Amino acid sequence: MNLSKIIYTIIAVLSGVFFTLNEKFMIEEIVAIGLFVFFLLNFIDSIGKSYNPLDIPILLALFQCMLMPSIVFHVYNEDALVVALKYDMGVTAETYFSYMFPAILAMIAGIKLPELLQSSYKTKFSVAVQASRKYLVGKGNIGVLLIIIGVVTGFMQIFIPGELRYIAYLFGKLLYVGVLYTFFSDSKSRSLYLMIGVVSILAQAIAGAMFGELVYTLALGVILLLLGKKISNSFKFSIATVGFIFVLLIQSIKSDYRAIAWQGGSEQSDNTQAFFTLLADRIASPGRFFDWTLMFPTVTRFNQGMIVGKVMVHVPSQEPFAEGETIFTTLAASFVPRLFWPDKPMAGGHENMLRFTGYKIEGYSMNISPMGEAYANFGVGGGVFFMFFYGLFFSLVILFLLQKIKTRPTIILWFPVIFLNSIQIETDILMCVNSLIKNLIFLWFCYWAADRFLKIKL
Numbered sequence: 001m002n003l004s005k006i007i008y009t010i011i012a013v014l015s016g017v018f019f020t021l022n023e024k025f026m027i028e029e030i031v032a033i034g035l036f037v038f039f040l041l042n043f044i045d046s047i048g049k050s051y052n053p054l055d056i057p058i059l060l061a062l063f064q065c066m067l068m069p070s071i072v073f074h075v076y077n078e079d080a081l082v083v084a085l086k087y088d089m090g091v092t093a094e095t096y097f098s099y100m101f102p103a104i105l106a107m108i109a110g111i112k113l114p115e116l117l118q119s120s121y122k123t124k125f126s127v128a129v130q131a132s133r134k135y136l137v138g139k140g141n142i143g144v145l146l147i148i149i150g151v152v153t154g155f156m157q158i159f160i161p162g163e164l165r166y167i168a169y170l171f172g173k174l175l176y177v178g179v180l181y182t183f184f185s186d187s188k189s190r191s192l193y194l195m196i197g198v199v200s201i202l203a204q205a206i207a208g209a210m211f212g213e214l215v216y217t218l219a220l221g222v223i224l225l226l227l228g229k230k231i232s233n234s235f236k237f238s239i240a241t242v243g244f245i246f247v248l249l250i251q252s253i254k255s256d257y258r259a260i261a262w263q264g265g266s267e268q269s270d271n272t273q274a275f276f277t278l279l280a281d282r283i284a285s286p287g288r289f290f291d292w293t294l295m296f297p298t299v300t301r302f303n304q305g306m307i308v309g310k311v312m313v314h315v316p317s318q319e320p321f322a323e324g325e326t327i328f329t330t331l332a333a334s335f336v337p338r339l340f341w342p343d344k345p346m347a348g349g350h351e352n353m354l355r356f357t358g359y360k361i362e363g364y365s366m367n368i369s370p371m372g373e374a375y376a377n378f379g380v381g382g383g384v385f386f387m388f389f390y391g392l393f394f395s396l397v398i399l400f401l402l403q404k405i406k407t408r409p410t411i412i413l414w415f416p417v418i419f420l421n422s423i424q425i426e427t428d429i430l431m432c433v434n435s436l437i438k439n440l441i442f443l444w445f446c447y448w449a450a451d452r453f454l455k456i457k458l
Contacts, residue, residue: 004045012038024074026093028101032066035108044240048231051125051412053220053419054111054394060425061104065371069096069305075292076299086359087300090309099312099380100305103371103387110391114399124402129227131409133184140187142456143178147197150175154204170442173417175200176217180413183225206275207261211250213420219243220416248289252298253278304426308372310357315376319356322377326352327386330430335437352376352428367427374429390429394422397436410458414443 016034019025039062043055073093076082089096115121136142154172157165179197182190205214222239253275260274288294300306315321349367353359356368356376368376370390374383401418405411421427421435450456 005042008038008041008045011041025070026097028097029066029070029093032062032070032101032104036062036067040240044236045233047223047236047239048226048229049126050122051129051224051227051415052115052122052398053415053423054391054398056216056219057394057423057425058108058111060423061107061371064302064304064425065100065104065308065369066097066305068299068303069100069309071299072303072306076296082296086310087296087306088309089306090313095312096305096309099375099383100308100371102384103374106384106388107371107391110388110393111395113392114395121402124405125412126228128402128405128409128412129184129224131405132413135409136181136185138186140182140185140190140193142458143181143183143185143187144193145456146174146178146181147193147200148178150178150197151200154200170438172204173420174446175204176221176417177414180221180224180416181410184413206272211254212424215247215250216420216423217416220419224412224415248298249279249282251301252282252289254301255297304369307353307357307366307368308375310359311368311372311376314358315356316379318358319376321379322356324377326373327377327429330433333430333434349428349431367431369425369427370429370432371425372428393433394436397440408447411443418443 012034015037016030019030019033036059039055039058043059046052046055069089072087072089073096077088079088082088150172153168154175157168157172160168175197179194179201182193182197187193201214201217205211257271257275257278261271282288289298349365350361352368352373353361353366356372359366371383371387374386374390377383378386401411401415418436418439420439422432422439424432447458450458
């Protein structure tokens with residue numbers, strides 16, 4: 001263990017010890033706080049040194065399923081209005097943490113096992129980036145082409161119906177890949193194309209009021225761009241602080257902005273103005289982030305544990321354990337096109353929320369999370385066991401891609417798109433696994449089509 005990890009471990013332990021002064025905190029909460037501090041500090045320290053997209057779901061799981069529920073239990077859970085609005089946890093802290101804490105530990109163990117067994121695991125990412133940079137010398141036109149395709153197809157999505165819209169959606173993500181290709185190329189006009197690409201990414205996010213994808217791709221993309229660079233600790237922590245504030249601001253205005261952007265009839269210029277007006281208002285009123293009452297909507301949106309608690313209330317008292325049914329259905333749905341299976345499950349959470357919580361969701365997105373679905377299928381013990389293999393599955397996919405990178409080094413530049421919708425915690429297993437498999441198939445298709453029809457080796 002190097003010196004930095006020793007220091008981070010000490011800080012994490014002290015952070016947990018501090019909360020032992022309050023007898024109301026359970027041991028699971030205290031350990032979770034320490035783990036979150038350790039993984040957060042380690043994640044920040046890894047900027048420029050290593051790259052692993054699976055560090056993000058670890059942090060999200062600890063934050064959204066342990067820390068936020070802890071805040072709700074200690075601050076909001078007994079409030080009459082919170083209970084009336086069904087924003088309470090639904091179960092006792094003992095019941096909730098007795099499942100969620102070991103489930104997250106199991107997922108972390110599954111994710112980290114291959115990394116612990118391979119001493120060269122971390123260096124493979126840096127080698128891939130260096131190989132990509134070397135491969136793209138004199139090939140700046142590839143990034144420009146991908147940016148153009150991404151911008152055009154991203155705009156065309158609104159005119160394309162049905163299943164074809166998802167195909168256009170995938171091609172729209174070439175915008176992100178094109179920016180990375182351009183950055184690592186030696187094109188003389190690189191700065192101009194990068195500016196066009198970044199502005200297009202921001203414009204698409206504001207136009208669609210879909211900021212989750214923006215946050216995930218920015219996080220995965222920026223860390224990839226910095227891989228291999230010597231960066232001071234002060235700069236790393238500055239990036240992390242700016243990123244946290246950005247996410248907090250976006251989360252605080254997301255609902256208000258969507259109400260404006262999705263109401264119809266507004267011009268894009270009006271929506272853009274509304275977005276920056278709301279953003280300026282939040283920045284001008286930082287005090288609201290220190291008021292527990294005003295912070296409640298933001299805490300609720302971050303608190304994925306609330307929905308898992310509702311699952312634990314509903315299953316098995318009202319709905320029997322699914323016993324793996326939704327898991328097997330997910331695997332089948334990931335490979336069988338809807339053309340051949342018209343009634344296959346839809347992503348988005350509506351079916352799982354109705355079945356496993358009893359709540360009918362209309363007009364907004366809400367889902368039970370992989371942890372919630374694991375419990376709904378297998379109960380406490382089986383759910384914990386499943387989460388280990390769930391984490392291991394994604395880690396094995398990383399190992400598979402690292403093997404392919406030996407012959408196709410630019411695959412590393414596709415990671416932000418490959419893992420875009422599969423490392424989230426607030427969705428379900430269908431969304432995560434289905435997105436990952438479709439993105440991998442899309443990656444293969446792009447390499448094959450570029451080689452076959454355009455005579456370009458991506």
